[in-house]
Amino acid sequence: MLSEVTMVGQIAVKASIGVLLGSLGEIVTEKSGVLNLGVEGMMLFGAMAGFAVGSITGNAYLAASAGMVGGGLLGLLHAVFSISLQANQVLSGLAITIFGSGLAHFLGRPFINARGVTLAPLPIPLLSDIPVLGKVFFSQSILAYTAYALTLILYFMLTKSRTGLVIRAAGEDAAAADAAGTPVTTIRYASTVFGGMLAGLGGAYLSLVHTPGWKEHMTGGQGWIAIAMVLFSVWNPLWAFCGALLFGVLTALQFAFQMWGVTAVPQYILKMMPYLLTIMVMAVIHLSPSLRRKSGAPGDLGRPFSREG
Amino acid sequence: MIRLVKRTDRFKGQALAIPALAVLFAFGAGALILLLFGVNPLSAYWAMAKGAFGSGYLASEVLVKAAPMTLTGLAVALGVTMLLWNIGCEGQLVMGAVFAAGVGLFGSAYLPDWAMLPAAAGAGALGGALWAMGPALLKAGFRVNEILTTLLLNYVAVILMEHLYFGPWRNPQGLGFPGTAAIADSAMLPRFFGTRIHLGLFLALTIALMLGALLRHSKWGFQLRVAGLGPKAARYAAIPVKRRTLEVMAASGALAGLAGMGEICGLQHRLQEGLSIGYGYDGIIVAFLARLNPLAVPVAAVFLSAVTIGAERLQTSLGLPSSIELVLKGCLVFGYLAGEGATRWRLHFGGQTTPAMAAEGGHAE
Numbered sequence: 001m002l003s004e005v006t007m008v009g010q011i012a013v014k015a016s017i018g019v020l021l022g023s024l025g026e027i028v029t030e031k032s033g034v035l036n037l038g039v040e041g042m043m044l045f046g047a048m049a050g051f052a053v054g055s056i057t058g059n060a061y062l063a064a065s066a067g068m069v070g071g072g073l074l075g076l077l078h079a080v081f082s083i084s085l086q087a088n089q090v091l092s093g094l095a096i097t098i099f100g101s102g103l104a105h106f107l108g109r110p111f112i113n114a115r116g117v118t119l120a121p122l123p124i125p126l127l128s129d130i131p132v133l134g135k136v137f138f139s140q141s142i143l144a145y146t147a148y149a150l151t152l153i154l155y156f157m158l159t160k161s162r163t164g165l166v167i168r169a170a171g172e173d174a175a176a177a178d179a180a181g182t183p184v185t186t187i188r189y190a191s192t193v194f195g196g197m198l199a200g201l202g203g204a205y206l207s208l209v210h211t212p213g214w215k216e217h218m219t220g221g222q223g224w225i226a227i228a229m230v231l232f233s234v235w236n237p238l239w240a241f242c243g244a245l246l247f248g249v250l251t252a253l254q255f256a257f258q259m260w261g262v263t264a265v266p267q268y269i270l271k272m273m274p275y276l277l278t279i280m281v282m283a284v285i286h287l288s289p290s291l292r293r294k295s296g297a298p299g300d301l302g303r304p305f306s307r308e309g
Numbered sequence: 310m311i312r313l314v315k316r317t318d319r320f321k322g323q324a325l326a327i328p329a330l331a332v333l334f335a336f337g338a339g340a341l342i343l344l345l346f347g348v349n350p351l352s353a354y355w356a357m358a359k360g361a362f363g364s365g366y367l368a369s370e371v372l373v374k375a376a377p378m379t380l381t382g383l384a385v386a387l388g389v390t391m392l393l394w395n396i397g398c399e400g401q402l403v404m405g406a407v408f409a410a411g412v413g414l415f416g417s418a419y420l421p422d423w424a425m426l427p428a429a430a431g432a433g434a435l436g437g438a439l440w441a442m443g444p445a446l447l448k449a450g451f452r453v454n455e456i457l458t459t460l461l462l463n464y465v466a467v468i469l470m471e472h473l474y475f476g477p478w479r480n481p482q483g484l485g486f487p488g489t490a491a492i493a494d495s496a497m498l499p500r501f502f503g504t505r506i507h508l509g510l511f512l513a514l515t516i517a518l519m520l521g522a523l524l525r526h527s528k529w530g531f532q533l534r535v536a537g538l539g540p541k542a543a544r545y546a547a548i549p550v551k552r553r554t555l556e557v558m559a560a561s562g563a564l565a566g567l568a569g570m571g572e573i574c575g576l577q578h579r580l581q582e583g584l585s586i587g588y589g590y591d592g593i594i595v596a597f598l599a600r601l602n603p604l605a606v607p608v609a610a611v612f613l614s615a616v617t618i619g620a621e622r623l624q625t626s627l628g629l630p631s632s633i634e635l636v637l638k639g640c641l642v643f644g645y646l647a648g649e650g651a652t653r654w655r656l657h658f659g660g661q662t663t664p665a666m667a668a669e670g671g672h673a674e
Contacts, residue, residue, distance in 0.1 A: 037456065041639075081643065085650035090394060090456065092646055094593060099639020103342075105632030216632075221464045228457045268472035275461040279443070282458065286451040 002132070008256040009136035013144065014210060016248025018043065018202040018219075020147045022226030023233065023240040024154055025198025029075075031158060031235060032191035033171035033184075035302040037093025038078050040223025041100025042071040042196050043203035048108035050204025051214040054117035063117055064143060064204045071200015072193050074100050079192040083185060086304035097223070111214045118212040119143060141209045143201070148241075150198070155237040167191055171298035174305035184305050199223065221275065228278045232285060235297065243281070250274045323652055328598050328609070330648030335640035342636060346629070353627060360622025361615040369504035371614045373576070377402070378610035379513040380568035381592025383520055384561040386601045390524060391536040391550075391557055397444065397459025398565040399589025400466030401437035405566025407470050408436030409573045410580040413492025414478065422495040429496045429574050430512075430567065437566015438559040440466060445558030449551040455558070467585050474580045488581030498575040509571030514607055516564065521603035533557065565589060587635075591617070594638055597645050613638070 022039050029036045049070030054063030074096050081092040119141040127138040137148075158164040169177035170187040178184045206222070207214055225247055233239035254270045256262075340350035362368050381398040388395040395401075412420075412429040420428055440462060447453035473489070480490040498507040524530035536543040536550055543550050572584060595613050599605035620634035 077643075081646050081650075085646065086653075087646035087650055091593075091597065091642060094396070094590075095639050095642035095646065098590065098594075098635055098642060102632050102635025102637075102639050106342075106630050106636055109630040109632070221461065224457060224460050228461065231454065231457070266472075268468055268476075271468050272465045275464045279447075279453075279458050279461055282453050283447050283451060286447075286453045 004256075004259065006132050006135045008252045009132070010139065011255055012245065012248035012252035013136055013140060014248070015251040016244040016246075017140070017144045017147050018206045018210060019222050019226045019229060019247050020151070020241060020244035021143075021202030021205060022199045022223055023229040023244060024147070024150050024237055025071075025195035025202070026227055026230045027233065027235050027237055027240060028154065028158070028167065028191050028198075029195030030230060030301055031164075031171045031298055032167045032188045033174055033298055033300040033303065033305070034079070034082055034188050034192050034195075035089045035093065036075070036078055036082075036096075036192060036195055037090060037227065038074060038096025038100060038196075038223075039199045039226050040219060040221065041097035041104075042074045042199035043206070043219045043223040043226075044217075045074055045100040045104040046071040046200030046203030047207040047218055048104035048111070048203075048214055049200065051114075051116050051207035052108065052111050054208060055111055055114050058117055060117045060119045060208060063208055064119070064201060067200045067204025067207075068197040069200070071203065072197040074200070075193040075196020076189075078196065079189045082304065083188050083192070086306060089302050089304070101217075105216050108214050108216070112216070114214070116213060117208065119209045141205075143205045143209055146201075151237045151241045158237065168298070170305075171300055174300045174303070178305070178307065188305075199226070202226070225274060225278050228282055232278075232281045234285070246281070247274050247278070250277060324600055324602070324605075326652055327600065327645065327648040330651060331598060331641055331644035332612075334644030334647050335637055338640040338643070339633075339637045343633075348627060348629065353623060353629070356623055356626045357616070357619030360626065361619040366504065367618070369502070369506055371611060371618055372510055373505045373507075374614035374617060375607065375610040376507075376510040376513045376571055376575075377568035377588045378591050378595050378614055379510075379517060379607045380564050380571070381588050382595030382599060382606040382610050383513075383517055383592075383603055384564035384568075385592040385596035386599065386603060386606060387520065387524075387533075387564070388557055388561045389537075389596060389601055391533040391553060392539070393448070393554060393557055393561070394456045395441065395444075395459050395558065395561045395565075396456050396593065397441060397462050397589070398561075398568075398592045399585060399587065400459070400463035401440045401562040401565035402569040402572070402589050403463075403466040403470050403585050404440040405433035405437040405563075405569030406573045406580065406584055407466075407473060407569075408566065409433035409496075409570035410478075410489060410492060413496035413574060413578075414489060417493040417495060425493060425495040426498065426574070429492075430570055433566045433570025433573075434563035435566065437562040437564070437569065439562070440566070441558045441562025442555075445555050445562075448558070449554045463585075463589065470580065470584070474582075478580065480579070489579045491578045492573065496574055497578060498571065500575070505576060507571065507575030509567075509575045512567065512571070516567075517603050517607050524603060529553075529556075565592070591638070594641055594645075598641065613641075616641075 022043055026036060026039055046067035050063045050067030053066035054060055078092055078096050081087040082089040121139050122142050123139040128134040166182055167187055169182050170184045174184045229240055229243035232243040250273045343350040343353050361371050384398050385395055409429040409432050412432045416425055416428055444455045444458035447458055448455040475487050478489045480488060498509055500507045532548045532553060535546045536548050591613055595606060595609045598609040616637055617634055621631050623629040623633060624631045
């Protein structure tokens with residue numbers, strides 16, 4: 001029984017990393033004041049780019065980097081439209097999702113059912129020997145450890161460092177930040193590209209680690225769940241980790257219930273759960289006035305900035 | 310010297326200039342991508358045009374696809390008029406199809422023949438509206454972002470529909486083919502001109518006219534447009550935003566649900582795979598190409614339908630993956646945004662900034 005619980009835990013963590021990387025990127029982007037609804041397209045494009053480069057070069061690290069570059073390029077596109085052209089950010093993000101998915105499917109056609117590379121689990125010495133937790137958290141792939149590290153680094157960066165202060169200033173009150181000499185446009189560009197890179201890496205995680213291979217629509221809404229988890233996380237990377245884990249647990253339960261022969265909850269209900277629970281979680285956050293007050297939503301989120309006003 | 314000067318006025322023809330720029334931009338960007346792929350863009354676009362309008366039958370298919378795109382386009386346009394982003398038309402369309410198929414499959418035991426079509430249409434609208442109600446209540450009650458809730462429900466709707474036609478509603482005589490049995494004949498929409506054009510197209514056009522009149526000439530429409538200026542304007546004008554939110558989301562969902570009803574009762578005649586093929590997302594593009602004007606929505610829908618069908622034909626004529634369709638659609642939205650950006654500025658030729666330009670907020674760069 002314990003070994004089965006360990007296994008379900010391991011699957012849960014494994015299933016959560018893509019969403020986690022997407023959420024972490026989106027937190028930074030949104031903290032700088034830019035709303036990016038293109039995460040789904042960026043993840044899908046990153047998944048394709050990662051798998052394709054892995055399939056061609058045979059190098060998994062190059063593959064993961066390609067996913068990052070692909071997502072970053074789409075991030076740059078979003079930045080040009082939403083920051084420089086001051087376009088409607090909701091629409092620009094949706095365009096990124098449509099365009100990114102289309103381009104991923106278009107370019108990825110030759111790679112369907114192709115042979116590719118995978119990133120194998122890499123148990124960390126000592127840590128992976130901890131009972132249960134070692135197997136669950138520390139017998140994962142290198143991208144999972146990257147995601148853990150990024151969670152901590154981004155938490156400290158955003159709350160304790162000068163860089164974080166500047167990013168938050170650009171997102172909270174762009175005009176005031178600009179008056180104080182903060183290069184708002186540069187910061188927003190950098191944050192948007194960074195967010196795109198992490199979304200792309202999250203996508204590459206899916207095609208290299210979680211469900212190796214390239215399939216059309218393979219992200220299945222994980223990009224959108226990542227955006228929803230940013231709300232759940234109240235823009236805090238540590239909470240984003242918990243949110244992603246919650247998503248992973250729900251995904252893992254589908255396997256667990258099948259394994260244990262639990263039929264009380266039909267399979268299709270379990271398949272709906274990640275989406276429905278994400279909606280419920282968003283509702284709960286908004287229900288609680290105290291949570292809403294300290295929610296940390298950036299004041300200028302989604303508002304383009306120009307000196308002319 | 311040439312400078313960019315910010316416009317403070319709107320100029321005549323802006324309503325046409327933006328969609329025109331969007332289309333130019335999209336086909337320009339698409340041409341670049343096709344060139345990178347080693348395809349001559351001109352021959353590709355010619356093949357698309359032939360694929361969409363090369364024969365009477367092909368042109369009729371463009372109109373067939375334009376019907377659901379008109380309805381989802383209206384659904385999105387209605388919402389965005391008061392700044393409500395219903396990105397869940399895909400799911401609402403699916404639920405409308407499920408409800409309509411339910412009436413078509415099981416209704417004939419309880420209903421006379423003449424009542425079957427109205428009942429199916431009503432059920433379709435109801436299914437879509439109900440599916441939009443969750444996000445609407447969360448938005449009105451707790452200000453939960455409707456973009457994410459409507460979108461996430463798309464996935465849930467598809468899972469529910471698949472469960473139905475793989476499971477309880479599966480056709481026992483279907484030879485293992487996933488899908489329901491055919492709906493009753495009395496629930497099928499009549500077709501015209503020996504083509505697949507069905508009554509749904511005329512229904513969509515009528516609704517577009519009605520919605521156009523309602524938005525422009527009724528108090529209700531006026532309130533939506535004021536609410537669309539922002540929360541402050543809505544509060545100042547004492548508009549019951551919560552009520553309007555619920556009404557608009559229900560109406561928007563009902564429109565998307567009717568699109569699903571049309572697909573079932575007009576075309577597919579059974580619930581099966583291939584129902585959720587992105588009409589809900591197409592609605593977003595249609596709505597903005599039409600600049601949220603209900604009367605322009607059908608025109609934009611015909612255009613987008615032609616792009617879709619033309620791009621599909623590229624697969625047979627040039628061996629290109631049909632997903633080029635999505636690439637072009639993404640470019641169309643970017644084109645719309647670029648066009649909107651471009652019309653916000655104008656080029657100024659010549660010397661220094663004049664006081665008039667300074668007053669307009671112009672600046673030299």
